[in-house]
Ligand SMILES: NC(=O)C1=CN([C@@H]2O[C@H](COP(=O)(O)OP(=O)(O)OC[C@H]3O[C@@H](n4cnc5c(N)ncnc54)[C@H](OP(=O)(O)O)[C@@H]3O)[C@@H](O)[C@H]2O)C=CC1
């Protein structure tokens with residue numbers, strides 16, 4: 001499958017399910033030798049993975065647990081009044097603070113309040129559906145002016161032009177993915193986005209990027225993490241694979257004797273409390289057990305992937321050959 005980029009040159013269009021990576025000769029005696037750590041924003045994390053900054057995926061106790069165990073986290077922005085105290089509490093506990101902001105006037109004011117209180121979050125993520133926007137550029141510059149030591153992640157975008165503009169404005173990393181999420185309906189409601197070709201969009205954006213990219217949405221299997229690194233991601237933001245754990249905060253519901261957890265979009269009516277500009281839905285996922293077990297399995301699968309790549313750390317994944325085996329648009333999702 002082929003499409004055209006902005007310069008009208010032909011590019012290949014594919015998604016996670018369409019790609020298979022090609023093995024190289026193994027150079028480790030055991031997968032346990034493989035190092036899956038990654039450096040991001042001046043810290044080293046155990047995995048190139050971050051749970052989505054959504055209300056049914058992360059809360060403050062889980063954020064604290066992730067930081068204590070050397071995983072990257074981004075706290076969501078849906079308890080806006082808690083963020084100042086959250087930064088203070090994380091710092092008092094000797095942990096890094098990583099918060100999300102929007103772009104409303106009150107969010108610009110929050111940055112001013114943090115600066116006046118001399119509270120400097122190590123990471124600030126600007127979390128907007130359509131991140132290729134002047135208001136996001138304004139917010140990046142506002143943060144860089146008042147909190148220059150914070151590492152700023154800006155998004156979401158879906159084009160090289162979006163990546164470059166946010167980087168040029170001062171973003172330290174960009175987040176790529178418009179509409180590939182499991183509970184996303186943007187592609188159906190608006191006709192726009194990277195849903196169905198997120199991996200190709202990542203590749204397209206990564207070719208233009210000079211700073212790290214977080215790929216966001218569409219990861220359905222642990223092998224998709226290795227594929228994301230192959231096509232240019234430094235980090236993978238994941239919602240649905242983390243939804244439904246004992247520690248994730250979605251409400252539990254019982255249907256026909258089976259226990260489920262809610263996973264809903266940040267632009268769903270469940271998040272917003274009203275049916276306005278809805279671009280997200282709610283699904284129920286069976287309870288999966290402990291998040292530590294899922295992270296451990298991701299670690300093992302990624303170690304195995306690196307061994308297939310013929311290396312001993314994540315850099316090996318960035319160079320492997322691949323084949324495109326098929327193509328489909330919905331990535332297994334239904335409206
Ligand atoms: N990654 C993705 O594909 C998507 C993610 N989301 C998530 O949903 C949450 C809510 O996002 P968002 O609605 O941006 O947050 P906000 O409600 O904070 O809106 C962002 C601001 O941008 C304006 N805006 C203009 N055009 C758009 C547009 N096409 N989409 C969104 N805002 C627009 C909004 O004004 P006004 O409301 O008046 O238009 C508002 O002032 C976020 O957590 C986001 O990550 C939502 C959709 C897609």
Ligand SMILES: Nc1nc2c(ncn2[C@@H]2O[C@H](COP(=O)(O)O)[C@@H](O)[C@H]2O)c(=O)[nH]1
Pocket residue numbers: 052053054156177178179180181182183184185186187216217218219237238239240241264265266267268279280281
């Ligand atoms: N279009 C929408 N996208 C959303 C919404 N809420 C969150 N998201 C995005 O999805 C990913 C998680 O994707 P997954 O495939 O791993 O489940 C998340 O990080 C957001 O970028 C929404 O309401 N609409």
